[in-house]
Amino acid sequence: MDPLKLRILFFGAISFILYFLIFYFEELVMHYFVLGSWYALLPISTAFLISIAYGSFANFVIDYIGKIQEKKSKF
Amino acid sequence: MKKLLIFLLIIFFALNAFGGKGGNPLLGQWGSSDGKDYLAIVMDDENQGLVIEKDGFKHRLTKENEIYTFKNKTEYVQVDLNPSNGNLELISNNKKIIYKKIIQFIELNLLNVSFLLILGFIGGLVSGFIGSGGAFVLTPGMMSLGVDGLVAIASNMCHKFPKALVGAFKRYKYGQVDLKLGLIMASCAVLGVLVGIEVQQKINTTYGNLGSDLYVSLAYVIVLTTIGGYVFYDAFRTQNSGGIEKKSKLSLVLKKINLPPKAKLKVADSIISIWFIIPIGFLTGMLAATIAVGGFIGVPGMIFVVGASSVVASATELVVAFSMGLIGSIKWGMMGLIDIRLTVIILAGSLFGVQIGAYGTTFVNQNYIKKVMGTIMLLVALSRGIIIPSYLSELNFIRINDNINAFLKDLSFVVMCLALGTGAFMITKSMWRAKK
Numbered sequence: 464m465d466p467l468k469l470r471i472l473f474f475g476a477i478s479f480i481l482y483f484l485i486f487y488f489e490e491l492v493m494h495y496f497v498l499g500s501w502y503a504l505l506p507i508s509t510a511f512l513i514s515i516a517y518g519s520f521a522n523f524v525i526d527y528i529g530k531i532q533e534k535k536s537k538f
Numbered sequence: 539m540k541k542l543l544i545f546l547l548i549i550f551f552a553l554n555a556f557g558g559k560g561g562n563p564l565l566g567q568w569g570s571s572d573g574k575d576y577l578a579i580v581m582d583d584e585n586q587g588l589v590i591e592k593d594g595f596k597h598r599l600t601k602e603n604e605i606y607t608f609k610n611k612t613e614y615v616q617v618d619l620n621p622s623n624g625n626l627e628l629i630s631n632n633k634k635i636i637y638k639k640i641i642q643f644i645e646l647n648l649l650n651v652s653f654l655l656i657l658g659f660i661g662g663l664v665s666g667f668i669g670s671g672g673a674f675v676l677t678p679g680m681m682s683l684g685v686d687g688l689v690a691i692a693s694n695m696c697h698k699f700p701k702a703l704v705g706a707f708k709r710y711k712y713g714q715v716d717l718k719l720g721l722i723m724a725s726c727a728v729l730g731v732l733v734g735i736e737v738q739q740k741i742n743t744t745y746g747n748l749g750s751d752l753y754v755s756l757a758y759v760i761v762l763t764t765i766g767g768y769v770f771y772d773a774f775r776t777q778n779s780g781g782i783e784k785k786s787k788l789s790l791v792l793k794k795i796n797l798p799p800k801a802k803l804k805v806a807d808s809i810i811s812i813w814f815i816i817p818i819g820f821l822t823g824m825l826a827a828t829i830a831v832g833g834f835i836g837v838p839g840m841i842f843v844v845g846a847s848s849v850v851a852s853a854t855e856l857v858v859a860f861s862m863g864l865i866g867s868i869k870w871g872m873m874g875l876i877d878i879r880l881t882v883i884i885l886a887g888s889l890f891g892v893q894i895g896a897y898g899t900t901f902v903n904q905n906y907i908k909k910v911m912g913t914i915m916l917l918v919a920l921s922r923g924i925i926i927p928s929y930l931s932e933l934n935f936i937r938i939n940d941n942i943n944a945f946l947k948d949l950s951f952v953v954m955c956l957a958l959g960t961g962a963f964m965i966t967k968s969m970w971r972a973k974k
Contacts, residue, residue, distance in 0.1 A: 481882075482882065482886075485878065485879065485882055486879070489879065492878060492879075493643060493877075493878075493879070496876065496878050497643075497874040497875070497876070497877075498874055499871075499872055499873055499874030500872055500874075501872075502871075502874070503867075503868055503870075503871025503872045503874075503876075504871075505878075506696055506867075506871050506876040506878045506881065507696065507864075507867050507868065507871055507876075509878055509882070510696050510697065510699070510700045510867070510878070510881055510882070510885065511700060511703075513700065513882055513885055513889075514700030514701070514703055514704050514885065514889065517885065517886065517889050518700070518703075518704035518707075518889045518893075521704075521889045521890045521893055522704075522708065522893055524890075525890070525893055525894060525897065529897075532973070
């Protein structure tokens with residue numbers, strides 16, 4: 464399998480799991496994430512994690528689309 | 539592609555029209571600090587005035603000289619919102635009871651999720667291309683969905699630093715980021731943010747919320763018209779002289795001044811005294827604390843004072859935005875105001891947008907970045923200019939009909955969305971042309 468597709472699948476799956484966890488446990492998340500003080504680390508680290516996982520996913524998707532277009536323009 | 543863009547813009551404005559406008563900051567539920575006493579402030583049935591519900595009774599709030607009062611069984615009670623900590627104070631006969639706002643987070647549905655996704659994508663696209671943008675529409679946009687004002691600012695801030703991080707990383711890979719310049723700017727910007735917040739609070743305690751709004755709007759109009767106008771003028775001048783971007787005259791003069799310590803900036807291709815970078819960083823932070831878009835000073839500052847190209851300036855600004863966003867998020871997070879659901883939904887749109895915007899900078903004419911930035915700045919200035927008469931009338935300086943007042947506020951918001959929409963359109967159009 465194309466390594467780019469594998470990367471898309473890998474980071475896509477991690478992003479999906481992260482998003483799924485946030486919204487599946489919405490009540491729990493909204494309870495602990497807004498307690499303030501040191502609990503601030505929760506939303507900040509979540510945003511950080513998402514930026515890495517989902518950011519990489521978006522990056523590889525854009526690269527993949529770019530590749531397809533390059534191929535098209537060659538023909 | 540064009541059809542898709544038009545479709546997105548139509549949905550964006552349609553969703554906008556759906557949401558109600560953000561209301562009075564007093565509205566909501568409040569609890570005393572010991573957690574035993576509660577009160578609620580709501581709109582009356584005719585949507586004309588405020589009503590306070592406390593101890594099973596309802597009292598109408600009357601407003602005189604910007605001060606709200608109500609009469610209970612025996613006495614008049616003054617209702618004050620403390621601008622420095624956001625607490626509600628009920629004052630009667632020298633007795634003061636303090637209430638904290640019980641934040642109610644909004645219910646998410648398909649409509650508001652789609653709205654946030656689109657807003658995030660467009661904000662990200664502009665941000666990846668010109669280094670900043672999006673924040674000025676995101677906060678009022680979220681408030682129009684019924685999100686509490688402070689939660690909107692906090693959640694927006696928390697989406698800003700990951701977005702800037704991803705954008706900065708992408709543009710670093712393209713060799714466009716001057717890390718040294720970014721770090722000097724960022725450290726001064728953090729100081730600027732702190733001073734900016736102080737100034738805001740001083741104005742708020744002296745002149746109230748309306749005074750703050752007026753100050754913010756005036757800052758928008760003066761700063762953005764001057765700098766935006768100049769950026770635009772410079773872009774056209776460059777275009778007329780063959781389209782090749784030259785270093786600004788000011789930067790060449792400053793470069794000759796031998797004021798140690800000097801910073802050798804490789805990517806920005808400049809050697810300049812740190813003393814000239816400090817004020818730009820500081821003002822970027824101050825503007826970010828005032829109008830949420832520090833990049834509108836940071837990017838032109840790096841172009842005209844430091845002598846960086848538009849591509850390097852807009853990329854380096856993302857490093858500054860990341861630092862300010864992170865510090866801001868820690869501050870708001872410690873107050874428990876970040877709604878992570880809103881943050882991650884916006885991120886879902888903006889992390890795509892920011893990378894497409896960054897990609898766009900690799901094949902468009904450098905000068906084009908200036909044009910996009912100038913256009914957005916002038917439109918945002920127009921949007922804030924429209925609303926100034928409305929604030930002046932609420933401060934009793936001039937008299938305006940209530941309907942016109944409401945119309946001006948709506949028009950201002952629409953023009954602001956138009957600013958972001960126009961920016962996104964110009965970027966997509968240029969990328970489309972370059973691809974062909």
